[in-house]
Amino acid sequence: MLKYILNRLFHSVIVMFVISFIVFFIMFKAGDPVQLLLPPDATQQDVIEMRHALGIDQSFIKQYEAFLKNVAKGNLGNSFVYGQPALDVVFERLPATLELSVLAMIFSIIFGVPLGIIASIKPKAWYSKAIMFLSLSGISVPVFWTGMVLVLIFSVLLGWLPSSGRGEVYLFTSAFTWDGIKHLIMPVLTLSFFQLALILRLTRTGMMEVMMQDYIKLATAKGVPRRVVVYYHALKNSLIPLITVIGIQFGQLVAFTIVTETIFAWPGTGKLIIDSIQNLDRPIVVAYLLVISFIFVAINFIVDILYTFVDPRVRV
Amino acid sequence: MKKLTVAVAALALVGTIGFAKTLKVGLASGAYTMDPQAFNETATNSILSNIFDTLVRFDENIKVHPDLAESWSNPEPKVWIIKLRKGVKFHNGNTFNADDVVFTFDRIKNWKKSGFKGKVSMIDKVEKIDDYTVKFTTKKAFPVFLRKLTYVNMLDKETVKGKSDEWIGLHPIGTGPYKFVLWRKGDQIKFKANPNYWAGKAKFDDLIFRVLSNNATRTAAILSGEVDLINRVPVVDVNRIKNNSKLNTFVKPGLRLIYLQMDQFREKTPYVKSPTGKNPFLDVRVRRALYYGINEDAIIKYIMKGFAAPAAQFHPDVVVGYDPTIKRVKYDPAKAKKLLAEAGYPNGFSVVLDAPNNRYINDAQIAQAVASSLAKIGIKVKVNATPKSSFFPKTAKQDTSFFLIGWASSDGDGSSMLDGVVHSKDDVKGYGRYNNGKYSNAQVDKLIEESDGNMNPTARVKQMREAQKIAIVDDQNIIPLHYQVDIYASSKKIKFVPRTDSRIWAYDIK
DSSP, X not given: OHHHHHHHHHXXXXXXXXHHHHHHHHHHHHOOTHHHHSOTTOOHHHHHHHHHHHTTTSOHHHHHHXXXXXXXXXXXXXXXTTOSBHHHHHHHHHHHHHHHHHHHHHHHHHHHHHHHHHHHHSTTSHHHHHHHHHHHHHHHSOHHHHHHHHIIIIIIISOXXXXXXXXXXXTTBSTTSHHHHHHHHHHHHHHHHHHHHHHHHXXXXXXXXXXXXXXXXXXXXXXXXXXXXXXXXXXXXXXXXXXXXXXXXXXXXXXXXXXHHHHTTOOSHHHHHHHXXXXXXXXXXXHHHHHHHHHHXXXXXXXXXXXXXXXXXXXX | OHHHHHHHHHHHXXXXXXXXXXXXXEEXXXXXXXXXXXXXXXXXXXXXXXXXXXXXXXXXXXXEEESSEEEEEEEETTEEEEEEOSSOBXXXXXXXXXXXXXXXXXXXXXXXXXXXXXXXXXXXXEEEEETTEXXXXXXXXXXXXXXXXXXXXXXXXXXXXXXXXXXXXXXXXXXXSEEXXXXXXXXXXXXXXXXXXXXXXXXXXXXXXXXXXXXXXXXXXXXXXXXXXXXXXXXXXXXXXXXOTTEEEEEEEEEEEEEEEEOOSOSSOTTEEOTTSSOGGGSHHHHHHHHHHOOHHHIIIIISTTOEEEOSSSSOTTSBTOOTTOOOOOOOHHHHHHHHHHTTOXXXXXXXXXXESSSSTTHHHHHHHHHHHXXXXXXXXXXXXXXXXXXXXXXXXXXXXXXXXXXXXXXXXXXXXXXXXXXXXXXXXXXXXXXXXXXXXXXXXXXXXXXXXXOOHXXXXXXXXXXXXXXXXXXXXXXXXXXXXEEEEEETTSXXXXXXXXXXXXXXXX
């Protein structure tokens, strides 16, 4: 087990190293941020001085070398635009994004799995068909549209929920205050629709497959109660693909909350990264992508560990 | 009974005193830093103008008014004596005096990362005469001196000296009407009224700026009453807001000109295919044909939905140097065709038009409309709309033959565009940094340089007008399209004053 963890850790470091190089190179090639940082009345002399102050007048190799030296000291450089340490800027925004993603995932699982089970047991019942129809719309309707419709109904017309912003924040999250919760409802719903539908459909397919297996028939024939057959024998065995997908989807959620964040003016990392790419703010882009790839790597690791609990046949 | 009345009255009084008035503003973009000398950019400047004072300040029509400078004199062309307002305190209680002024100017000058160098580069020396008198000596006679000072926010020497750039970027302490409370990046910035503001306490006790960069979100926030004021109202939503009985809309002409410029210096230009193989833009008749051949009325009507003002010259009418005699020509495709034929291009030519797609209002669509207008006179235009991060470096290298760009005369003085766009490119003298079509006319250069040092306002404006007339009327160095306008929406509960400089100065909002 320890060997496995160390091995994974080593791979992760290599992955992040490669990512840093690629991103650094792309941002280096993308253009000169000083043209955007200085106002039109700046002189050529100001441009040269600013380039020097930011260290971007050096060759690519020199710049990357300086970057690696700083990384060794735990410093990813200062943002060109904000002037603050890049990692601080990213970490300041990360809780908002994580909060949204985690809540959306929890919501999707809590509703998606039971609804999927219900729809799988009696697939021909009217309620199963209704669930499947709703899940289809959850998958096909664009996030942007869902968000705007929610805002139109609950903020503009009814005035029940605030249309945007994060509300009161306590201990890095807005989930502990009433004002914060009111701000969370619509973004979390918007972000979960697709995930919920996906999880629901996967659960249903998985369950239907497992329910046809011989050991389920055997258990039923033995007289094991229906409830135990469904929720213990069948569900547990259909979980592996579900966990894999949830793992991947969670990474996706963190990395692609941008649309939801934009609609609800949610101060997460999605908006930050788009702004930073537009402003050619290389330190932020590099720091953000390193943090996100670390999250992906960590999730994959957790998913692998979870397999062993769900299915003892799997060995790490 | 009497006792009860008194009690009720007292309660009512407590009620009014205890009720804090809050002004919530929804902005299309937020601040990048709280350091007023770092990033010279409209949204950041706008927010920080509520915390920091300057020596002189623009009013809503971009005229210069005293702020921390009580009065000034200009005894010699290069010398300005400024008398400071007495009894002004910073938010932390420190007294504002001449040392702070000297320190502020020194920091901009010496800090390599300051974006405000262009506002102080004309200054040679800043000296303290006494605690409340400062003497400025400029390198040359400099008529735009006071206007430039409107960008220099006064810092407290005792607070800032020795602090890191990162610290200053998070801890703004000024003398302005509002004090800093908190900044949740990407979400909101909270200020509270400064009770000791030298001109009297602001009407609103709390001021909250929220960043609502998505257009539909910003509209939803004002419609649902979550904010009292929004800027940059999307043109498609203006009517919806107008129909709401609780809201007002405001339209204020801005300073930004949107225009086209073309390569005027290369015999062969990279992105043109012409029958002769030469650069057609070298011929003034071709440039003039473009002016006649672009249907700007249609652009304003269909793309800007009426929210733009047609332009015929470099500056809108509030800017010093505006020339009322220059009028826009009427759209005339027949005349444009004739001019092209005279220049030897009866069948036109083809060209790539570079444009940003995230910098100006509807920038890429305007470029498309220009292309379809010019197609009617035989010029095939291919639009290359890219994000500003690649557009600006590309045009800065003159890797373009024809481009759409904007210019805001942010000092309210025509010299900014004349120096930056019209004068020949000259990195040594610091002229023409954005003249990437490299238009060059020695007579225009001479007039601009003379006007830049002319301390007689009337004579100066005459020179500026003359330079403009030669450049735009005779030489057609650029094709002006329109001036942008700013659109705001506010709740009827507040009295909002829109400003030419696009800033939101909460002290004037009642």
